[in-house]
Amino acid sequence: MDLDLLAVLRTPEGSAALAAAGRVAAAALTQAELRRRAAGKFGAAAAGMFLTRPGLEQATRGVVAGRRAARLRAAGVTTLADLGCGLGADALAAARAGIRVYAVEADPLTAAMAAANAEAAGLADLVTVECGDATEFDVSRVEGAFCDPARRRAGTGRRVFDPNSYSPPWDFVTGLAARVPRTVVKVAPGLDHALIPAGAEAEWVSVDGDLVEAALWCGELAGGPRRATLLREKEGPLLNASGSKRVPSYHLTGTGAQEAEVGPVRRFLYDPDPAVVRAHLVAELATDLDATLADPSIAYLYADVARPTPFARCLEITDVLPFSLKRLRALLRERRVGRVEIRKRGSALEPEKLRRDLRLSGEAAADLVLTRVAGDPTVLVCRPVPVGG
Numbered sequence: 563m564d565l566d567l568l569a570v571l572r573t574p575e576g577s578a579a580l581a582a583a584g585r586v587a588a589a590a591l592t593q594a595e596l597r598r599r600a601a602g603k604f605g606a607a608a609a610g611m612f613l614t615r616p617g618l619e620q621a622t623r624g625v626v627a628g629r630r631a632a633r634l635r636a637a638g639v640t641t642l643a644d645l646g647c648g649l650g651a652d653a654l655a656a657a658r659a660g661i662r663v664y665a666v667e668a669d670p671l672t673a674a675m676a677a678a679n680a681e682a683a684g685l686a687d688l689v690t691v692e693c694g695d696a697t698e699f700d701v702s703r704v705e706g707a708f709c710d711p712a713r714r715r716a717g718t719g720r721r722v723f724d725p726n727s728y729s730p731p732w733d734f735v736t737g738l739a740a741r742v743p744r745t746v747v748k749v750a751p752g753l754d755h756a757l758i759p760a761g762a763e764a765e766w767v768s769v770d771g772d773l774v775e776a777a778l779w780c781g782e783l784a785g786g787p788r789r790a791t792l793l794r795e796k797e798g799p800l801l802n803a804s805g806s807k808r809v810p811s812y813h814l815t816g817t818g819a820q821e822a823e824v825g826p827v828r829r830f831l832y833d834p835d836p837a838v839v840r841a842h843l844v845a846e847l848a849t850d851l852d853a854t855l856a857d858p859s860i861a862y863l864y865a866d867v868a869r870p871t872p873f874a875r876c877l878e879i880t881d882v883l884p885f886s887l888k889r890l891r892a893l894l895r896e897r898r899v900g901r902v903e904i905r906k907r908g909s910a911l912e913p914e915k916l917r918r919d920l921r922l923s924g925e926a927a928a929d930l931v932l933t934r935v936a937g938d939p940t941v942l943v944c945r946p947v948p949v950g951g
């Protein structure tokens with residue numbers, strides 16, 4: 563800066579230039595911050611993407627979109643309509659799998675960003691983004707359809723839980739399967755099983771133990787009625803240069819209608835992955851593990867032998883106590899337990915309050931499981947079973 567430049571900046575042209583630079587700088591800062599946050603979802607590919615806050619929040623994780631795209635491609639889909647493509651996370655994953663994508667997005671800014679993201683990823687030849695109403699798209703042009711309806715109210719951004727308030731609307735989404743024999747719909751993991759269309763496969767997906775979404779695979783894409791898919795991003799390879807990555811995945815399938823047997827508490831407890839629980843596949847897992855429930859309404863399994871499984875965390879039960887703070891505190895004192903991990907199903911207790919009330923001290927660690935056994939509030943004191951044993 564010198565005196566001449568200061569004089570120029572004080573002219574009307576100078577202040578207009580300053581205001582414009584300020585707007586660009588603010589927009590660039592927002593993009594930089596969103597890209598930093600998006601790295602958790604998209605890895606290195608995030609660095610070249612244009613993002614909005616709601617678009618990023620609603621976007622499918624790269625690893626989940628990549629696996630869905632691979633399954634579509636393996637089912638023979640070479641042209642796909644992405645009906646309500648958002649920022650394009652699923653569209654880009656499909657294109658990376660070699661699928662020609664026709665993406666439709668109602669919001670003009672989001673549509674422009676999706677097109678820019680396809681270009682930045684070097685996929686512009688495989689992705690066409692049209693700004694418009696997905697319900698008017700001519701699906702006779704494509705072999706497959708994907709719809710990830712917005713589950714937030716436009717304007718307020720508030721979440722909607724009733725599928726009839728999704729956009730595009732639920733009737734359109736479920737009716738798609740009748741028009742395109744290979745249709746996939748992404749839905750909230752809390753989806754009511756009663757809403758699953760007849761003949762569709764409902765899949766629940768978790769990533770590193772966190773439930774992230776459910777999807778309905780319709781028509782020719784449907785396998786069995788229910789599937790739990792567990793992806794292990796932390797175990798997986800790093801991103802490759804194109805931003806796609808493959809990570810280990812584990813699948814459990816079944817009818818979702820079986821009931822596991824009920825028996826006593828046994829030596830080992832299995833805490834099933836949330837995808838298994840939400841897919842109603844606990845009974846199938848029980849059969850695989852030779853395990854039983856201790857309460858018909860609580861999804862913990864108990865077995866005499868610890869078998870390695872990706873579908874549940876296994877703990878060895880050292881003590882079974884009817885719930886009593888005094889007794890539990892005394893037992894943990896005696897064992898010099900200073901650290902506890904608390905998990906619960908079927909208990910109204912608040913883990914953090916319990917942790918404070920226990921006033922722990924000592925160098926040992928334990929796992930506490932708050933649950934019910936045959937209807938009675940019970941605490942199980944446990945220790946982890948080493949992986950593979």
Ligand SMILES: C[S@@+](CC[C@H](N)C(=O)[O-])C[C@H]1O[C@@H](n2cnc3c(N)ncnc32)[C@H](O)[C@@H]1O
Nearest residue numbers: 621622646648650651668695696710712729730
């Ligand atoms: C959940 S987001 C899609 C996210 C996308 N699958 C991804 O991973 O990036 C749903 C999108 O559908 C758009 N949308 C809602 N109703 C639409 C309609 N009738 N036609 C086209 N787009 C629509 C919304 O603007 C929103 O961007």
